[in-house]
Amino acid sequence: MTQFQSRTVALIGLGLISGSLALALRASSWNGTLTAWGPREASLKRGLELGVIDHYSLELSEVLAAADMVVVGAPPAATGEILKSVVGELSRLNRSPVVTDLASIKAHVIDSMASDYANFVPGHPIAGSEHSGVAFADSALFRGREVVLTPLPHTESNATEQVRAMWDLTGAYIRQMGVEEHDALLAASSHMPHIVAYALTRALERNAAEPMVHGGGALRDMTRIAGSDPLMWTDISVANQTALLTAIDGFQDEMIALRGLISSADAAALSDYFAICRAHRRAHDDILNPLPAGDSEEKL
Protein backbone atom coordinates (compact mmCIF):
# COMPACT_ATOMS: atom_id res chain seq x y z
CA MET A 1 0.00 0.00 0.00
CA THR A 2 1.23 3.48 -0.90
CA GLN A 3 2.39 5.49 2.10
CA PHE A 4 0.93 8.90 2.85
CA GLN A 5 3.80 11.28 2.07
CA SER A 6 2.43 14.74 2.89
CA ARG A 7 4.13 16.59 5.70
CA THR A 8 1.64 19.44 5.83
CA VAL A 9 -2.09 19.03 5.30
CA ALA A 10 -4.08 22.24 4.78
CA LEU A 11 -7.77 22.26 5.61
CA ILE A 12 -9.61 24.87 3.57
CA GLY A 13 -12.71 25.28 5.73
CA LEU A 14 -12.76 23.80 9.23
CA GLY A 15 -15.92 21.99 10.28
CA LEU A 16 -17.23 18.65 11.50
CA ILE A 17 -15.87 16.58 8.60
CA SER A 18 -12.52 18.28 8.00
CA GLY A 19 -11.99 18.50 11.77
CA SER A 20 -12.71 14.79 12.14
CA LEU A 21 -10.21 14.04 9.35
CA ALA A 22 -7.62 16.10 11.24
CA LEU A 23 -8.28 14.24 14.50
CA ALA A 24 -8.18 10.86 12.72
CA LEU A 25 -4.80 11.74 11.16
CA ARG A 26 -3.50 12.83 14.57
CA ALA A 27 -4.67 9.53 16.09
CA SER A 28 -2.86 7.57 13.34
CA SER A 29 0.81 6.78 12.71
CA TRP A 30 1.14 10.01 10.68
CA ASN A 31 2.81 12.90 12.49
CA GLY A 32 2.77 15.84 10.12
CA THR A 33 1.43 19.36 10.52
CA LEU A 34 -2.20 20.46 10.18
CA THR A 35 -3.02 23.98 9.06
CA ALA A 36 -6.29 25.64 8.19
CA TRP A 37 -7.86 28.58 6.42
CA GLY A 38 -11.49 29.57 6.78
CA PRO A 39 -13.86 32.49 6.36
CA ARG A 40 -14.66 32.70 10.10
CA GLU A 41 -11.79 33.13 12.53
CA ALA A 42 -13.95 31.85 15.43
CA SER A 43 -14.02 28.31 13.98
CA LEU A 44 -10.28 28.37 13.33
CA LYS A 45 -9.54 29.57 16.88
CA ARG A 46 -11.81 26.87 18.29
CA GLY A 47 -9.96 24.28 16.20
CA LEU A 48 -6.64 25.51 17.54
CA GLU A 49 -7.88 25.47 21.17
CA LEU A 50 -9.22 21.93 20.73
CA GLY A 51 -5.90 20.76 19.28
CA VAL A 52 -7.50 19.85 15.96
CA ILE A 53 -5.02 22.01 14.00
CA ASP A 54 -1.49 23.29 14.67
CA HIS A 55 -2.03 26.75 13.23
CA TYR A 56 -4.22 28.76 10.93
CA SER A 57 -4.17 31.82 8.75
CA LEU A 58 -6.83 34.12 7.34
CA GLU A 59 -4.65 34.41 4.21
CA LEU A 60 -5.40 31.61 1.77
CA SER A 61 -2.06 32.03 -0.03
CA GLU A 62 -0.11 31.65 3.23
CA VAL A 63 -1.75 28.29 3.97
CA LEU A 64 -1.44 27.05 0.38
CA ALA A 65 2.23 28.03 0.14
CA ALA A 66 3.20 25.40 2.72
CA ALA A 67 0.76 22.55 1.93
CA ASP A 68 1.54 19.17 0.36
CA MET A 69 -2.12 18.15 0.58
CA VAL A 70 -5.04 20.57 0.36
CA VAL A 71 -8.46 19.39 1.62
CA VAL A 72 -11.40 21.65 0.77
CA GLY A 73 -14.27 21.18 3.23
CA ALA A 74 -17.23 23.42 2.44
CA PRO A 75 -20.95 23.16 1.62
CA PRO A 76 -21.48 21.49 -1.77
CA ALA A 77 -22.73 24.68 -3.41
CA ALA A 78 -19.61 26.61 -2.33
CA THR A 79 -17.00 23.88 -2.83
CA GLY A 80 -16.58 24.41 -6.61
CA GLU A 81 -15.98 28.15 -6.23
CA ILE A 82 -13.48 27.61 -3.43
CA LEU A 83 -11.65 24.98 -5.49
CA LYS A 84 -11.48 27.49 -8.34
CA SER A 85 -9.85 30.04 -5.98
CA VAL A 86 -7.48 27.41 -4.61
CA VAL A 87 -6.15 26.27 -8.00
CA GLY A 88 -5.93 29.91 -9.15
CA GLU A 89 -3.86 30.78 -6.10
CA LEU A 90 -1.67 27.68 -6.51
CA SER A 91 -1.00 28.68 -10.10
CA ARG A 92 0.16 32.14 -8.91
CA LEU A 93 2.33 30.43 -6.28
CA ASN A 94 3.65 28.07 -8.97
CA ARG A 95 2.87 25.07 -6.77
CA SER A 96 0.91 21.88 -7.49
CA PRO A 97 0.13 19.96 -4.30
CA VAL A 98 -2.55 17.29 -4.28
CA VAL A 99 -6.02 18.84 -3.82
CA THR A 100 -9.16 16.97 -2.76
CA ASP A 101 -12.59 17.92 -1.47
CA LEU A 102 -15.28 16.45 0.81
CA ALA A 103 -18.49 17.49 -0.94
CA SER A 104 -21.35 14.99 -1.14
CA ILE A 105 -22.15 15.94 -4.75
CA LYS A 106 -19.48 15.67 -7.40
CA ALA A 107 -20.83 16.80 -10.81
CA HIS A 108 -21.93 20.22 -9.53
CA VAL A 109 -18.57 20.78 -7.80
CA ILE A 110 -16.52 19.77 -10.83
CA ASP A 111 -18.66 21.91 -13.16
CA SER A 112 -18.32 24.99 -10.91
CA MET A 113 -14.57 24.47 -10.50
CA ALA A 114 -14.05 24.55 -14.26
CA SER A 115 -10.39 23.50 -14.19
CA ASP A 116 -8.26 20.60 -15.39
CA TYR A 117 -5.78 20.78 -12.46
CA ALA A 118 -4.08 17.39 -12.74
CA ASN A 119 -3.57 16.84 -9.01
CA PHE A 120 -7.25 17.34 -8.09
CA VAL A 121 -9.00 14.21 -6.79
CA PRO A 122 -12.74 14.63 -6.11
CA GLY A 123 -13.58 12.87 -2.83
CA HIS A 124 -16.52 12.21 -0.57
CA PRO A 125 -16.38 10.53 2.85
CA ILE A 126 -19.82 8.98 3.46
CA ALA A 127 -20.00 9.84 7.12
CA GLY A 128 -21.49 12.69 9.06
CA SER A 129 -23.71 13.71 11.87
CA GLU A 130 -26.80 15.81 12.44
CA HIS A 131 -24.41 18.21 14.18
CA SER A 132 -22.09 20.65 12.49
CA GLY A 133 -18.98 22.59 13.45
CA VAL A 134 -15.45 21.69 14.49
CA ALA A 135 -16.52 21.31 18.14
CA PHE A 136 -18.24 18.04 17.17
CA ALA A 137 -15.17 16.65 15.33
CA ASP A 138 -14.57 12.99 16.15
CA SER A 139 -11.43 11.00 15.33
CA ALA A 140 -13.53 7.82 14.90
CA LEU A 141 -16.06 9.30 12.46
CA PHE A 142 -14.67 7.47 9.43
CA ARG A 143 -13.85 4.08 10.97
CA GLY A 144 -15.56 1.35 8.97
CA ARG A 145 -17.16 4.01 6.75
CA GLU A 146 -16.79 4.44 3.01
CA VAL A 147 -14.87 7.17 1.21
CA VAL A 148 -15.66 7.50 -2.49
CA LEU A 149 -13.10 8.97 -4.88
CA THR A 150 -14.14 9.96 -8.42
CA PRO A 151 -10.87 10.72 -10.24
CA LEU A 152 -11.35 12.54 -13.56
CA PRO A 153 -9.80 11.60 -16.92
CA HIS A 154 -7.09 14.24 -16.39
CA THR A 155 -6.36 13.28 -12.74
CA GLU A 156 -2.79 12.06 -12.11
CA SER A 157 -2.85 8.54 -10.68
CA ASN A 158 -0.21 9.43 -8.09
CA ALA A 159 -2.51 12.14 -6.71
CA THR A 160 -5.31 9.60 -6.37
CA GLU A 161 -2.91 7.23 -4.59
CA GLN A 162 -1.98 9.94 -2.09
CA VAL A 163 -5.61 10.75 -1.29
CA ARG A 164 -6.28 7.01 -0.85
CA ALA A 165 -3.29 6.74 1.48
CA MET A 166 -4.56 9.65 3.59
CA TRP A 167 -8.02 8.14 4.02
CA ASP A 168 -6.54 4.71 4.76
CA LEU A 169 -5.13 6.24 7.95
CA THR A 170 -8.65 7.07 9.20
CA GLY A 171 -9.96 3.49 9.20
CA ALA A 172 -12.26 4.17 6.23
CA TYR A 173 -12.43 1.92 3.19
CA ILE A 174 -12.04 3.57 -0.18
CA ARG A 175 -13.94 3.01 -3.43
CA GLN A 176 -13.53 4.62 -6.84
CA MET A 177 -16.38 5.25 -9.25
CA GLY A 178 -17.57 7.66 -11.93
CA VAL A 179 -18.97 11.09 -11.12
CA GLU A 180 -22.53 10.43 -12.38
CA GLU A 181 -22.58 7.04 -10.71
CA HIS A 182 -21.58 8.64 -7.43
CA ASP A 183 -24.27 11.32 -7.60
CA ALA A 184 -27.10 8.88 -8.41
CA LEU A 185 -25.91 6.54 -5.68
CA LEU A 186 -25.76 9.32 -3.09
CA ALA A 187 -29.20 10.57 -4.08
CA ALA A 188 -30.53 7.09 -3.26
CA SER A 189 -28.43 6.26 -0.21
CA SER A 190 -28.40 9.64 1.53
CA HIS A 191 -30.14 12.60 -0.11
CA MET A 192 -33.56 11.02 -0.69
CA PRO A 193 -33.59 9.42 2.82
CA HIS A 194 -32.96 12.90 4.25
CA ILE A 195 -35.92 14.28 2.29
CA VAL A 196 -38.05 11.41 3.63
CA ALA A 197 -36.97 12.22 7.20
CA TYR A 198 -37.80 15.90 6.68
CA ALA A 199 -41.25 15.11 5.22
CA LEU A 200 -41.97 12.73 8.09
CA THR A 201 -40.88 15.26 10.70
CA ARG A 202 -43.02 18.00 9.12
CA ALA A 203 -46.08 15.69 9.05
CA LEU A 204 -45.54 15.04 12.77
CA GLU A 205 -45.03 18.75 13.43
CA ARG A 206 -48.39 19.53 11.80
CA ASN A 207 -50.23 16.88 13.88
CA ALA A 208 -52.09 18.50 16.79
CA ALA A 209 -51.86 15.25 18.80
CA GLU A 210 -48.08 15.85 19.07
CA PRO A 211 -46.87 12.38 18.09
CA MET A 212 -43.24 13.36 18.81
CA VAL A 213 -44.07 13.58 22.52
CA HIS A 214 -45.06 9.91 22.41
CA GLY A 215 -42.21 8.78 20.19
CA GLY A 216 -40.28 5.57 20.78
CA GLY A 217 -37.20 4.20 19.06
CA ALA A 218 -38.90 4.33 15.65
CA LEU A 219 -39.32 8.11 15.73
CA ARG A 220 -35.93 8.60 17.35
CA ASP A 221 -34.26 6.98 14.35
CA MET A 222 -36.62 8.10 11.59
CA THR A 223 -36.37 11.80 12.51
CA ARG A 224 -32.74 12.07 13.70
CA ILE A 225 -31.36 13.35 10.40
CA ALA A 226 -34.16 15.95 10.14
CA GLY A 227 -32.05 17.79 12.74
CA SER A 228 -29.38 18.30 10.05
CA ASP A 229 -28.21 21.72 8.87
CA PRO A 230 -31.01 23.33 6.78
CA LEU A 231 -28.63 25.32 4.59
CA MET A 232 -26.48 22.33 3.76
CA TRP A 233 -29.53 20.28 2.77
CA THR A 234 -30.98 23.11 0.73
CA ASP A 235 -27.67 23.23 -1.15
CA ILE A 236 -27.67 19.48 -1.70
CA SER A 237 -31.31 19.40 -2.81
CA VAL A 238 -30.65 22.05 -5.45
CA ALA A 239 -27.17 20.91 -6.52
CA ASN A 240 -28.16 17.26 -6.98
CA GLN A 241 -31.71 18.02 -8.14
CA THR A 242 -32.00 15.63 -11.09
CA ALA A 243 -30.68 12.52 -9.35
CA LEU A 244 -32.63 13.41 -6.21
CA LEU A 245 -35.97 13.70 -8.03
CA THR A 246 -35.36 10.30 -9.64
CA ALA A 247 -34.67 8.75 -6.23
CA ILE A 248 -37.74 10.42 -4.69
CA ASP A 249 -39.91 9.03 -7.48
CA GLY A 250 -38.57 5.52 -6.82
CA PHE A 251 -39.51 5.89 -3.16
CA GLN A 252 -42.94 7.32 -3.97
CA ASP A 253 -43.69 4.31 -6.22
CA GLU A 254 -43.15 2.11 -3.16
CA MET A 255 -45.30 4.28 -0.87
CA ILE A 256 -48.15 4.13 -3.39
CA ALA A 257 -47.80 0.34 -3.74
CA LEU A 258 -47.73 -0.17 0.03
CA ARG A 259 -50.69 2.16 0.59
CA GLY A 260 -52.62 0.05 -1.92
CA LEU A 261 -51.81 -3.19 -0.09
CA ILE A 262 -52.90 -1.67 3.24
CA SER A 263 -56.04 -0.20 1.71
CA SER A 264 -57.05 -3.61 0.33
CA ALA A 265 -55.91 -5.35 3.56
CA ASP A 266 -53.84 -7.79 1.48
CA ALA A 267 -52.14 -9.58 4.38
CA ALA A 268 -50.25 -12.10 2.22
CA ALA A 269 -48.75 -9.43 -0.04
CA LEU A 270 -47.92 -7.15 2.93
CA SER A 271 -46.18 -9.98 4.71
CA ASP A 272 -44.12 -10.83 1.60
CA TYR A 273 -43.23 -7.17 1.11
CA PHE A 274 -42.11 -6.70 4.71
CA ALA A 275 -40.15 -9.98 4.65
CA ILE A 276 -38.18 -8.84 1.57
CA CYS A 277 -37.35 -5.59 3.39
CA ARG A 278 -36.26 -7.40 6.54
CA ALA A 279 -34.00 -9.74 4.57
CA HIS A 280 -32.46 -6.81 2.67
CA ARG A 281 -31.81 -4.84 5.88
CA ARG A 282 -30.38 -7.85 7.70
CA ALA A 283 -28.09 -8.64 4.77
CA HIS A 284 -26.50 -5.19 5.25
CA ASP A 285 -26.37 -5.10 9.05
CA ASP A 286 -22.59 -5.51 9.04
CA ILE A 287 -22.10 -2.49 6.80
CA LEU A 288 -24.72 -0.27 8.46
CA ASN A 289 -23.87 -1.16 12.06
CA PRO A 290 -20.07 -1.31 12.13
CA LEU A 291 -18.38 -2.35 15.34
CA PRO A 292 -18.07 0.38 17.96
CA ALA A 293 -14.84 2.35 17.72
CA GLY A 294 -13.14 0.45 20.57
CA ASP A 295 -13.59 -2.85 18.77
CA SER A 296 -11.98 -1.85 15.50
CA GLU A 297 -8.67 -0.38 16.62
CA GLU A 298 -6.81 -2.94 14.56
CA LYS A 299 -8.12 -1.30 11.38
CA LEU A 300 -5.88 1.67 12.11
Next chain:
Amino acid sequence: MTQFQSRTVALIGLGLISGSLALALRASSWNGTLTAWGPREASLKRGLELGVIDHYSLELSEVLAAADMVVVGAPPAATGEILKSVVGELSRLNRSPVVTDLASIKAHVIDSMASDYANFVPGHPIAGSEHSGVAFADSALFRGREVVLTPLPHTESNATEQVRAMWDLTGAYIRQMGVEEHDALLAASSHMPHIVAYALTRALERNAAEPMVHGGGALRDMTRIAGSDPLMWTDISVANQTALLTAIDGFQDEMIALRGLISSADAAALSDYFAICRAHRRAHDDILNPLPAGDSEEKL
Protein backbone atom coordinates in the same frame (compact mmCIF):
# COMPACT_ATOMS: atom_id res chain seq x y z
CA MET B 1 -48.31 6.52 44.83
CA THR B 2 -50.27 3.26 44.92
CA GLN B 3 -48.11 0.22 45.68
CA PHE B 4 -48.04 -2.75 43.33
CA GLN B 5 -49.83 -5.46 45.33
CA SER B 6 -49.73 -8.52 43.09
CA ARG B 7 -47.75 -11.48 44.40
CA THR B 8 -47.98 -13.50 41.20
CA VAL B 9 -47.81 -12.01 37.71
CA ALA B 10 -48.82 -14.32 34.87
CA LEU B 11 -47.49 -13.63 31.40
CA ILE B 12 -49.80 -14.98 28.73
CA GLY B 13 -47.39 -15.21 25.83
CA LEU B 14 -43.66 -14.81 26.45
CA GLY B 15 -41.72 -12.63 24.04
CA LEU B 16 -39.51 -9.57 23.85
CA ILE B 17 -41.95 -7.17 25.52
CA SER B 18 -43.47 -9.42 28.18
CA GLY B 19 -40.01 -10.86 28.91
CA SER B 20 -38.60 -7.34 29.31
CA LEU B 21 -41.45 -6.49 31.70
CA ALA B 22 -40.57 -9.59 33.73
CA LEU B 23 -36.88 -8.65 33.89
CA ALA B 24 -37.74 -5.04 34.81
CA LEU B 25 -39.97 -6.27 37.68
CA ARG B 26 -37.17 -8.59 38.86
CA ALA B 27 -34.72 -5.66 38.80
CA SER B 28 -37.13 -3.54 40.89
CA SER B 29 -38.08 -3.57 44.59
CA TRP B 30 -40.87 -6.06 43.82
CA ASN B 31 -40.13 -9.67 44.71
CA GLY B 32 -43.12 -11.70 43.65
CA THR B 33 -43.44 -14.71 41.37
CA LEU B 34 -43.49 -14.71 37.56
CA THR B 35 -45.34 -17.44 35.70
CA ALA B 36 -46.10 -17.88 32.04
CA TRP B 37 -48.29 -19.68 29.54
CA GLY B 38 -47.66 -19.76 25.82
CA PRO B 39 -48.46 -21.73 22.68
CA ARG B 40 -44.83 -22.78 22.13
CA GLU B 41 -43.05 -24.63 24.93
CA ALA B 42 -39.62 -23.72 23.46
CA SER B 43 -40.09 -20.01 24.30
CA LEU B 44 -41.30 -20.84 27.82
CA LYS B 45 -38.32 -23.16 28.43
CA ARG B 46 -35.95 -20.50 27.14
CA GLY B 47 -37.54 -17.96 29.50
CA LEU B 48 -37.08 -20.35 32.43
CA GLU B 49 -33.44 -21.03 31.52
CA LEU B 50 -32.74 -17.29 31.23
CA GLY B 51 -34.33 -16.66 34.64
CA VAL B 52 -37.02 -14.45 33.11
CA ILE B 53 -39.83 -16.52 34.72
CA ASP B 54 -40.04 -18.79 37.77
CA HIS B 55 -42.24 -21.44 36.15
CA TYR B 56 -44.59 -22.06 33.30
CA SER B 57 -47.45 -24.28 32.29
CA LEU B 58 -48.98 -25.31 28.99
CA GLU B 59 -52.39 -25.25 30.75
CA LEU B 60 -53.88 -21.76 30.67
CA SER B 61 -56.21 -22.48 33.60
CA GLU B 62 -53.30 -23.58 35.81
CA VAL B 63 -51.50 -20.27 35.27
CA LEU B 64 -54.65 -18.16 35.66
CA ALA B 65 -55.70 -19.96 38.87
CA ALA B 66 -52.69 -18.51 40.74
CA ALA B 67 -52.36 -15.05 39.18
CA ASP B 68 -53.11 -11.67 40.78
CA MET B 69 -52.09 -9.85 37.60
CA VAL B 70 -52.46 -11.25 34.11
CA VAL B 71 -50.45 -9.67 31.26
CA VAL B 72 -51.39 -10.76 27.75
CA GLY B 73 -48.49 -10.30 25.32
CA ALA B 74 -49.38 -11.37 21.80
CA PRO B 75 -49.53 -9.95 18.28
CA PRO B 76 -52.27 -7.29 18.00
CA ALA B 77 -54.47 -9.45 15.76
CA ALA B 78 -54.39 -12.34 18.26
CA THR B 79 -54.57 -10.36 21.50
CA GLY B 80 -58.37 -9.85 21.46
CA GLU B 81 -59.05 -13.57 20.98
CA ILE B 82 -56.60 -14.51 23.73
CA LEU B 83 -58.19 -11.97 26.09
CA LYS B 84 -61.58 -13.53 25.33
CA SER B 85 -60.22 -16.97 26.31
CA VAL B 86 -58.59 -15.53 29.43
CA VAL B 87 -61.75 -13.85 30.76
CA GLY B 88 -63.82 -16.92 29.83
CA GLU B 89 -61.42 -19.14 31.79
CA LEU B 90 -61.36 -16.71 34.75
CA SER B 91 -65.15 -16.78 34.83
CA ARG B 92 -65.07 -20.60 35.03
CA LEU B 93 -62.45 -20.35 37.80
CA ASN B 94 -64.62 -17.72 39.54
CA ARG B 95 -61.64 -15.39 39.81
CA SER B 96 -61.23 -11.73 38.82
CA PRO B 97 -57.56 -10.70 38.86
CA VAL B 98 -56.45 -7.54 37.07
CA VAL B 99 -55.87 -8.21 33.35
CA THR B 100 -53.92 -6.00 30.98
CA ASP B 101 -52.40 -6.35 27.53
CA LEU B 102 -49.45 -4.96 25.55
CA ALA B 103 -50.91 -4.59 22.06
CA SER B 104 -50.03 -1.49 20.05
CA ILE B 105 -53.60 -1.15 18.74
CA LYS B 106 -56.46 -0.83 21.16
CA ALA B 107 -59.81 -0.54 19.28
CA HIS B 108 -59.30 -3.78 17.35
CA VAL B 109 -58.28 -5.65 20.51
CA ILE B 110 -61.24 -4.37 22.53
CA ASP B 111 -63.68 -5.13 19.70
CA SER B 112 -62.36 -8.70 19.31
CA MET B 113 -62.38 -9.31 23.07
CA ALA B 114 -66.11 -8.45 23.26
CA SER B 115 -66.31 -8.43 27.05
CA ASP B 116 -67.04 -5.94 29.84
CA TYR B 117 -64.67 -7.59 32.36
CA ALA B 118 -64.34 -4.80 34.94
CA ASN B 119 -60.71 -5.51 35.89
CA PHE B 120 -59.40 -5.27 32.30
CA VAL B 121 -57.09 -2.31 31.62
CA PRO B 122 -55.98 -1.95 27.99
CA GLY B 123 -52.28 -1.04 27.94
CA HIS B 124 -49.50 -0.34 25.49
CA PRO B 125 -45.84 0.19 26.34
CA ILE B 126 -44.32 2.34 23.56
CA ALA B 127 -41.02 0.53 23.41
CA GLY B 128 -39.68 -2.26 21.30
CA SER B 129 -36.90 -3.44 19.10
CA GLU B 130 -36.45 -4.75 15.59
CA HIS B 131 -35.74 -8.08 17.30
CA SER B 132 -38.34 -10.44 18.70
CA GLY B 133 -38.37 -13.31 21.18
CA VAL B 134 -37.70 -13.68 24.89
CA ALA B 135 -33.96 -14.12 24.26
CA PHE B 136 -33.79 -10.37 23.47
CA ALA B 137 -35.65 -9.35 26.67
CA ASP B 138 -34.03 -6.35 28.36
CA SER B 139 -34.79 -5.08 31.86
CA ALA B 140 -34.06 -1.49 30.74
CA LEU B 141 -36.39 -1.51 27.72
CA PHE B 142 -39.04 0.70 29.36
CA ARG B 143 -36.83 3.17 31.21
CA GLY B 144 -37.76 6.70 30.21
CA ARG B 145 -40.34 5.30 27.77
CA GLU B 146 -44.06 5.88 27.73
CA VAL B 147 -46.76 3.38 28.65
CA VAL B 148 -50.26 4.35 27.52
CA LEU B 149 -53.31 3.01 29.36
CA THR B 150 -56.79 3.38 27.83
CA PRO B 151 -59.23 2.37 30.59
CA LEU B 152 -62.78 1.77 29.35
CA PRO B 153 -65.99 3.20 30.85
CA HIS B 154 -66.56 -0.08 32.71
CA THR B 155 -62.94 -0.44 33.96
CA GLU B 156 -62.57 -0.40 37.78
CA SER B 157 -60.30 2.46 38.83
CA ASN B 158 -58.46 0.20 41.30
CA ALA B 159 -57.48 -2.10 38.41
CA THR B 160 -56.08 0.88 36.50
CA GLU B 161 -54.13 1.93 39.61
CA GLN B 162 -52.59 -1.54 39.90
CA VAL B 163 -51.47 -1.57 36.27
CA ARG B 164 -50.01 1.91 36.74
CA ALA B 165 -48.16 0.71 39.85
CA MET B 166 -46.70 -2.24 37.95
CA TRP B 167 -45.38 -0.07 35.10
CA ASP B 168 -44.03 2.50 37.57
CA LEU B 169 -41.58 -0.19 38.70
CA THR B 170 -40.06 -0.41 35.20
CA GLY B 171 -38.97 3.23 34.99
CA ALA B 172 -41.62 4.06 32.38
CA TYR B 173 -43.90 7.05 32.62
CA ILE B 174 -47.61 6.40 32.28
CA ARG B 175 -50.28 8.33 30.39
CA GLN B 176 -54.00 7.72 30.06
CA MET B 177 -56.04 8.54 26.98
CA GLY B 178 -59.04 7.38 24.96
CA VAL B 179 -58.93 4.35 22.67
CA GLU B 180 -59.44 6.23 19.38
CA GLU B 181 -57.00 8.90 20.41
CA HIS B 182 -54.39 6.22 21.15
CA ASP B 183 -54.85 4.48 17.81
CA ALA B 184 -54.58 7.69 15.76
CA LEU B 185 -51.55 8.77 17.76
CA LEU B 186 -49.80 5.42 17.29
CA ALA B 187 -50.56 5.43 13.58
CA ALA B 188 -48.70 8.75 13.36
CA SER B 189 -45.88 8.10 15.82
CA SER B 190 -45.08 4.47 15.02
CA HIS B 191 -47.14 2.65 12.39
CA MET B 192 -46.78 5.16 9.53
CA PRO B 193 -43.03 5.63 10.21
CA HIS B 194 -42.63 1.85 9.92
CA ILE B 195 -44.42 1.89 6.54
CA VAL B 196 -42.09 4.70 5.44
CA ALA B 197 -39.04 2.65 6.50
CA TYR B 198 -40.35 -0.38 4.62
CA ALA B 199 -41.03 1.64 1.45
CA LEU B 200 -37.58 3.20 1.64
CA THR B 201 -35.89 -0.16 2.15
CA ARG B 202 -37.77 -1.68 -0.79
CA ALA B 203 -36.80 1.24 -3.05
CA LEU B 204 -33.15 0.63 -2.08
CA GLU B 205 -33.54 -3.10 -2.59
CA ARG B 206 -34.80 -2.52 -6.17
CA ASN B 207 -31.86 -0.20 -7.00
CA ALA B 208 -29.22 -2.05 -9.04
CA ALA B 209 -26.49 0.32 -7.75
CA GLU B 210 -26.97 -1.27 -4.28
CA PRO B 211 -27.20 1.92 -2.21
CA MET B 212 -27.31 -0.12 1.02
CA VAL B 213 -23.69 -1.18 0.45
CA HIS B 214 -22.72 2.50 0.53
CA GLY B 215 -24.97 3.45 3.42
CA GLY B 216 -23.89 5.75 6.23
CA GLY B 217 -25.64 6.74 9.44
CA ALA B 218 -28.67 8.03 7.54
CA LEU B 219 -29.50 4.63 6.05
CA ARG B 220 -28.57 2.84 9.27
CA ASP B 221 -31.29 4.76 11.11
CA MET B 222 -33.85 5.12 8.35
CA THR B 223 -33.95 1.38 7.59
CA ARG B 224 -33.41 -0.13 11.07
CA ILE B 225 -37.10 -0.72 11.78
CA ALA B 226 -37.59 -2.34 8.36
CA GLY B 227 -35.90 -5.32 10.05
CA SER B 228 -38.99 -5.71 12.23
CA ASP B 229 -41.16 -8.82 12.28
CA PRO B 230 -43.14 -9.00 8.99
CA LEU B 231 -46.11 -10.83 10.52
CA MET B 232 -46.47 -8.37 13.39
CA TRP B 233 -46.43 -5.42 11.00
CA THR B 234 -48.88 -7.09 8.64
CA ASP B 235 -51.20 -7.50 11.63
CA ILE B 236 -50.78 -3.88 12.66
CA SER B 237 -51.28 -2.57 9.12
CA VAL B 238 -54.56 -4.41 8.81
CA ALA B 239 -55.83 -3.96 12.37
CA ASN B 240 -55.18 -0.19 12.44
CA GLN B 241 -55.97 0.32 8.74
CA THR B 242 -58.13 3.46 8.94
CA ALA B 243 -55.89 5.51 11.21
CA LEU B 244 -52.80 4.28 9.32
CA LEU B 245 -54.13 5.38 5.91
CA THR B 246 -54.90 8.83 7.34
CA ALA B 247 -51.35 9.12 8.70
CA ILE B 248 -49.84 7.90 5.40
CA ASP B 249 -51.83 10.55 3.51
CA GLY B 250 -50.52 13.25 5.86
CA PHE B 251 -46.97 12.10 5.11
CA GLN B 252 -47.58 11.91 1.36
CA ASP B 253 -48.85 15.51 1.34
CA GLU B 254 -45.45 16.53 2.71
CA MET B 255 -43.50 14.41 0.21
CA ILE B 256 -45.44 16.00 -2.66
CA ALA B 257 -44.87 19.51 -1.26
CA LEU B 258 -41.14 18.89 -0.78
CA ARG B 259 -40.75 17.33 -4.23
CA GLY B 260 -42.34 20.48 -5.65
CA LEU B 261 -39.88 22.74 -3.82
CA ILE B 262 -36.92 20.66 -5.05
CA SER B 263 -38.28 20.55 -8.59
CA SER B 264 -38.59 24.35 -8.68
CA ALA B 265 -35.22 24.74 -6.86
CA ASP B 266 -36.91 27.07 -4.35
CA ALA B 267 -33.95 27.46 -2.00
CA ALA B 268 -35.64 29.91 0.37
CA ALA B 269 -38.70 27.70 0.88
CA LEU B 270 -36.57 24.55 1.24
CA SER B 271 -34.41 26.22 3.85
CA ASP B 272 -37.48 27.36 5.82
CA TYR B 273 -39.01 23.89 5.60
CA PHE B 274 -35.84 22.15 6.79
CA ALA B 275 -35.38 24.70 9.60
CA ILE B 276 -38.89 24.03 10.93
CA CYS B 277 -38.10 20.30 10.93
CA ARG B 278 -34.80 20.80 12.71
CA ALA B 279 -36.44 22.94 15.40
CA HIS B 280 -39.22 20.38 15.90
CA ARG B 281 -36.75 17.49 16.19
CA ARG B 282 -34.45 19.39 18.55
CA ALA B 283 -37.40 20.37 20.75
CA HIS B 284 -38.04 16.64 21.34
CA ASP B 285 -34.46 15.44 21.71
CA ASP B 286 -34.91 14.85 25.45
CA ILE B 287 -37.90 12.59 24.88
CA LEU B 288 -36.49 10.73 21.88
CA ASN B 289 -32.95 10.31 23.21
CA PRO B 290 -33.43 9.46 26.89
CA LEU B 291 -30.35 9.05 29.04
CA PRO B 292 -28.54 5.72 28.72
CA ALA B 293 -29.77 3.10 31.18
CA GLY B 294 -26.82 3.54 33.53
CA ASP B 295 -27.60 7.23 33.99
CA SER B 296 -31.20 6.79 35.03
CA GLU B 297 -30.96 4.22 37.80
CA GLU B 298 -32.54 6.67 40.22
CA LYS B 299 -35.80 6.41 38.30
CA LEU B 300 -36.21 2.88 39.62
